[in-house]
Amino acid sequence: xxxxxxxxxxxxxxxxxxGRVSRRRGVIAWCFMLPLIVINVLVVLGPSVFALYSSxxxxxxxxxxxxxxxxxxxxxxxxxxFHAALWHNILWTAFFLVVxxxxxxxxxxALTRIRRFRLLFRVVYFVPYIVASVVTxxxxxxxxxxxxxxxxxxxxxxxxxTTLALPTVAFVNNWAWWGFLVVVFxxxxxxxxxxxxxxxxxxxxxxxxxxxxxxxxxxxxxxxxLGLMTIIWSFLSFDFVYVLTQGGPAGTTDVLSTLxxxxxxxxxxxxxxxxxxxxxALISGVVxxxxxxxxxxxxWAI
Amino acid sequence: MTAMTTGAPVTGSTRADTTxxxxxxxGGGPFVxxxxxxxxxxxxxxxxxxxFSALKTQSALATSPLSVPWTPHWENFATAWxxxxxxxxxxxxxxxxxxxxxxxxxxxxxxxxxxxxxxxPGAGTFTTYLLVTSSLPTQMFLVPLFYLWTRLNxxxxxxxxxxxxxxxxxxxxxxxxxxxxxxxxxxxxxxxxIDGAGELLVxxxxxxxxxAPGFLTIALVTALASYNEFLFAVTFIQDSGKLPVSTAFFSxxxxxxxxxxxxxxxxVIMVLPMLLLFLALQRRFxxxxxxxxxxx
Numbered sequence: 001x002x003x004x005x006x007x008x009x010x011x012x013x014x015x016x017x018x019g020r021v022s023r024r025r026g027v028i029a030w031c032f033m034l035p036l037i038v039i040n041v042l043v044v045l046g047p048s049v050f051a052l053y054s055s056x057x058x059x060x061x062x063x064x065x066x067x068x069x070x071x072x073x074x075x076x077x078x079x080x081x082f083h084a085a086l087w088h089n090i091l092w093t094a095f096f097l098v099v100x101x102x103x104x105x106x107x108x109x110a111l112t113r114i115r116r117f118r119l120l121f122r123v124v125y126f127v128p129y130i131v132a133s134v135v136t137x138x139x140x141x142x143x144x145x146x147x148x149x150x151x152x153x154x155x156x157x158x159x160x161x162t163t164l165a166l167p168t169v170a171f172v173n174n175w176a177w178w179g180f181l182v183v184v185f186x187x188x189x190x191x192x193x194x195x196x197x198x199x200x201x202x203x204x205x206x207x208x209x210x211x212x213x214x215x216x217x218x219x220x221x222x223x224x225x226l227g228l229m230t231i232i233w234s235f236l237s238f239d240f241v242y243v244l245t246q247g248g249p250a251g252t253t254d255v256l257s258t259l260x261x262x263x264x265x266x267x268x269x270x271x272x273x274x275x276x277x278x279x280x281a282l283i284s285g286v287v288x289x290x291x292x293x294x295x296x297x298x299x300w301a302i
Numbered sequence: 303m304t305a306m307t308t309g310a311p312v313t314g315s316t317r318a319d320t321t322x323x324x325x326x327x328x329g330g331g332p333f334v335x336x337x338x339x340x341x342x343x344x345x346x347x348x349x350x351x352x353x354f355s356a357l358k359t360q361s362a363l364a365t366s367p368l369s370v371p372w373t374p375h376w377e378n379f380a381t382a383w384x385x386x387x388x389x390x391x392x393x394x395x396x397x398x399x400x401x402x403x404x405x406x407x408x409x410x411x412x413x414x415x416x417x418x419x420x421x422x423p424g425a426g427t428f429t430t431y432l433l434v435t436s437s438l439p440t441q442m443f444l445v446p447l448f449y450l451w452t453r454l455n456x457x458x459x460x461x462x463x464x465x466x467x468x469x470x471x472x473x474x475x476x477x478x479x480x481x482x483x484x485x486x487x488x489x490x491x492x493x494x495x496i497d498g499a500g501e502l503l504v505x506x507x508x509x510x511x512x513x514a515p516g517f518l519t520i521a522l523v524t525a526l527a528s529y530n531e532f533l534f535a536v537t538f539i540q541d542s543g544k545l546p547v548s549t550a551f552f553s554x555x556x557x558x559x560x561x562x563x564x565x566x567x568x569x570v571i572m573v574l575p576m577l578l579l580f581l582a583l584q585r586r587f588x589x590x591x592x593x594x595x596x597x598x
Binding site: 022025026028029030032033034035036039040042043044045046047048050051054061062103106107110111113114121122123124125126127128129130131132133134135138139140141142143145147148149150152153175179180183184187232235236238239242243256257260261264265270273274276277278280281284288 | 355416435437439441470533573591592
């Protein structure tokens with residue numbers, strides 16, 4: 001986008017004047033950038049760099065950090081709580097790659113197949129997404145409660161059982177999440193060339209075949225991108241675990257972010273917590289890198 | 303990518319209508335409607351039961367948790383409003399949301415204008431930088447940020463929380479606005495420049511009026527995100543008089559009273575403002591949020 005403006009600049013003013021004008025405009029441009037840069041350095045970049053540094057230190061958060069090299073990372077490697085949390089994040093990711101993605105794809109595809117009420121369905125599916133996570137948690141705590149809800153009917157303590165707690169929390173998070181995927185997939189599916197469907201129908205392809213051979217390949221950029229974001233977001237997931245179970249019972253729902261939070265603010269081990277944060281950043285970094293390599297290999301147009 | 307998705311709901315729906323008409327070979331039959339209605343029930347059922355629970359007495363809830371409250375107990379809302387400190391919570395949230403939205407619009411508006419319209423040296427690198435920082439895990443910088451805010455006396459202040467939200471939400475808003483401004487024809491501002499208008503006049507008289515829908519979109523997305531945000535709110539605000547509504551609701555739930563009918567009432571009070579805003583502006587809401595899912 002820079003080129004057209006520069007060309008126009010040299011066309012209307014003498015060459016030397018154009019250089020001065022564009023340099024002056026460059027300075028003005030950076031002045032406009034200043035608020036964003038200041039805020040970003042203050043809130044994101046500065047603390048992130050400090051987190052990287054403090055992950056190599058022993059630091060309570062209040063005093064001066066003491067350099068201990070890789071000791072935090074060595075401790076992480078042998079920390080069974082960390083292993084458990086990481087494993088729960090992996091299970092969580094698998095769940096979110098399958099259940100909400102399937103519901104989102106099915107919901108969106110079904111919506112492209114109907115003539116009436118499409119807008120109504122789309123709005124209603126989206127409503128859980130705008131409900132705050134604390135309220136979503138309360139909705140399902142009420143509904144599944146062992147005292148007054150379905151837990152009483154079924155005789156199960158969904159959030160208190162070591163085997164049921166993690167899938168239940170993931171299920172609750174999914175309730176707030178899948179409608180978002182329907183909306184994004186629907187937007188992508190509405191961009192598919194209708195002639196492809198007509199051609200497929202002429203060849204005798206039914207709805208399932210059409211979905212597999214026309215829809216899915218056509219929305220592959222969106223599909224891959226949402227898969228990528230699902231993995232990244234799954235490793236950052238915090239709200240529902242923190243509100244519903246606090247990582248319990250007996251650590252069976254602990255994830256990396258709740259472990260980090262506890263180490264930082266309950267155990268006052270900010271350096272160790274930062275090391276967990278750096279590992280989380282590395283995981284998303286690796287996922288993004290794999291995605292970019294795959295994208296360039298297969299030449300997906302995004 | 304962004305521009306394409308933003309346009310899709312408008313242009314795409316008519317195209318997809320013809321698709322459905324052309325290929326409804328058994329696919330658009332009753333089966334599809336039944337499945338869609340089941341999904342509808344899954345989305346709406348828990349919400350309806352939650353509203354029901356807010357209108358019952360505790361004993362009625364315990365005996366029949368799913369039944370319809372034929373004699374609604376509206377007084378639960380008054381009790382919850384008082385006990386959960388909802389008036390203070392909603393006021394604090396209003397301050398936080400207004401401050402966040404205003405700040406993000408200014409910060410992102412200036413930056414997007416520079417990136418899209420002024421010949422910003424290194425704009426491409428900066429775009430990549432914004433993409434990278436907005437996919438960075440927030441938990442990574444949470445801990446140092448917390449201790450930095452304590453040093454700067456920004457901890458436990460609404461202004462401190464607002465500044466955090468500026469940092470969290472402005473990169474995405476900038477990217478979205480930038481792509482919006484790139485779509486504005488240059489001839490308009492060139493004409494204004496020929497008439498002798500300066501940079502600021504061009505910005506305020508030409509760019510801003512045309513970019514208004516883009517600003518509305520980022521305002522809605524930012525308002526929703528800052529109203530519902532939990533992790534930073536629970537970390538940075540401790541004073542019970544300053545809690546925004548999300549953490550006020552949370553601390554009410556963690557409190558001594560374990561009355562599910564009051565949790566229901568307080569939850570409905572919290573959701574209602576956003577729900578009404580969403581229903582009033584749902585098309586723009588959905589466009590904005592689904593664009594955020596596509597990462598710009």
